[in-house]
Amino acid sequence: MPLSSVAPKPDNNGGTEMAMNQTKKMEDSNTNTSYQNYCLQMNSHSFLQHSLYPIVLKFEEIVYKVSCGRASSGNEKTILDGVTGMVCPGEILAMLGPSGSGKTTLLTALGGRLSGRLSGKISYNGQPFCGVVKRRTGFVAQDDVLYPHLTVFETLFFTALLRLPKSLTKDEKSKLVEHVIVELGLTRCKFSMIGGPTFRGISGGEKKRVSIGQEMLINPSLLLLDEPTSGLDSTAAQRIMTTLKGLAGGGRTIITTIHQPSSRLYYMFDKVVLLSEGSPIYYGLASTALDYFSSIGFSTPFTVNPADLLLDLANGIGPEQGVENGDSPQKDPSDVRATLMSAYDKKISTRLKIELCSSDLGSFNYKETTSRIEATSEKWCTTWWYQFKILLLRGLRERRFEAFNKLRIFQVLSVAILSGLLWWRTPSSHIDDRIAMLFFYSVFWGFYPLYNAVFTFPQERMTLIKERSSGMYRLSAYFLARTAGDLPLELALPTAFTFIFYWMGGLKPDPSTFILSLLAVLFSVLVAQSLGLAFGAILMDVKQAATLASVTTLVFLIAGGYYVRQIPPFIVWLKYLSYSYYCYKLLLGIQYDDDDYYECAKNAFCRVAEYPPVKSVGLSNLWIDTSIMLLMLVGYRFLAYIALQRVR
Incomplete structure (x- = not known):
């Protein structure tokens, strides 16, 4: 597997050259160009909080454990076990895996929102998570947490008033909200209420775009999304991913968890992390995943959605090769997982660590610096x-x-x-x-x-x-x-x-x-x-x-x-x-x-x-x-x- 493309070596300016290369690659694709133009508009507005600051996110040997039962019993459950990877500006990293595999936990950890027994190294351009990174990070949760009685415009406008600096006038913030509404396709429901359990409002896909729009307002360099297509039909999911592809094309670093994407969505990802019971069994380019699993004996003669095959493997289910002839019975799920983990250690893990070290911007040990990060004073944008x-x-x-x-x-x-x-x-x-x-x-x-x-x-x-x-x-x-x-x-x-x-x-x-x-x-x-x-x-x-x-x-x-x-x-x-x-x-x-x-x-x-x-x-x-x-x-x-x- 060509891992050289996984961890390109950044320059001394925190990955600026790498961001330009990634942006160029994205511009050459068939992504919706209106979103790319919008990203350029976002960066060129003089009244934005900050210009786009490319972020290279690296995570190495992430381990997270929780206590089971009474704290004194000493029983622990490992949620994440040695997850490593890297995502650069202009890329979309998708975290795949069955329910309970640790996708949301890993995303929360990368967003600096996870406390408890977390160990490993996480760095943002070689720096720990701090106030500067926090203000450049957008986080979209799986559930859309919105006020039901506010309209779409009111929701985004109040977010802009609170998250954008006081140096901007209300008119400037309102113009930025209008840009976000137009580019996310929310013009039709601009003055519609969000809605809640007791009364009908906008659709699920529109709510998800409002949640993304709240984060777009701050012009984030790093955008993390938890199941952004959950509960949406294929057309709405496609539109959400097109939006994300365009944002990545503007030089942003995007990480998303996704449960079971269609083949159309899968091929929009740049990189994939595949988790099985908290352990990684694949990390690399989305386009080479099938070739990798075929090389270790998990190929299929049928044309399948790559995401379906990856999720079957994460569940310990091998491809149905030769089942109709009875010459290749299905293996036990634990044996399949053991084979996949062994292959990951041999073919991916070692080379990935070497390439991460060769492109090292500096490392961050979570345990050693937790107290220092929590004590970091943050400057508020408004009084x-x-x-x-x-x-x-x-x-x-x-x-x-x-x-x-x-x-x-x-x-x-x-x-x-x-x-x-x-x-x-x-x-x-x-x-x-x-x-x-x-x-x-x-x-x-x-x-x-x-x-x-x-x-x-x-x-x-x-x-x-x-x-x-x-x-x-x-x-x-x-x-x-x-x-x-x-x-x-x-x-x-x-x-x-x-x-x-x-x-x-x-x-x-x-x-x-x-x-x-x-x-x-x-x-x-x-x-x-x-x-x-x-x-x-x-x-x-x-x-x-x-x-x-x-x-x-x-x-x-x-x-x-x-x-x-x-x-x-x-x-x-x-x-x-x-x-x-x-x-x-x-x-x-x-x-x-x-x-x-x-x-x-x-x-x-x-x-x-x-x-x-x-x-x-x-x-x-x-x-x-x-x-x-x-x-x-x-x-x-x-x-x-x-x-x-x-x-x-």
């Missing part, structure tokens, strides 16, 4: 305030159809009206009913926001992982923008509820008392939302977070100071953890003071402060209660922020 504004605007646009959901509005207003009718004009002498009304008021707006907030971060987990991995924004900017974007709905509904419920229930008809009661409830809403955000961020699972919220609300309900007044000393601390208890106490303190009386019997008046349910809670120290709720508000949100930092 914190700019990121916050864009993320807030994007969040409001995305949730503009859900912000004032008709069902939620109907739910809140119907409860307000029904409750107001039940407590209609409650006279001051009916102090039991009034206190019950205040307790319900505090409990409802202590628990309703909690249940809504637990969904916030788990639903955006994949988006957060994708965008943070790309270095789009600071986590603090996202956190504050996301929580601030929810405030209009979170505060508008309890305000509307209060206007209905307060006056229908016949509470103290004083403007200042009404305003203070409203502020106390809104304060409780923010605290409840904070606890819900913390639950969601810590667990990152909707079902688990909802279960924990249910248990918490039940405990807070019982210990809220209304149902149980004489709590045993060993568990009395529970009520001091309940924000509903403090809200209930604040509402009582706002409605009553120590000098208020109620008619406890005919022509007999008693002090409200001496009424047992009120006495057990108290009407004093309201500023202390407010301070405790403020500490809860800050503490829960800080806990949620810390929990989000571990989401990778």
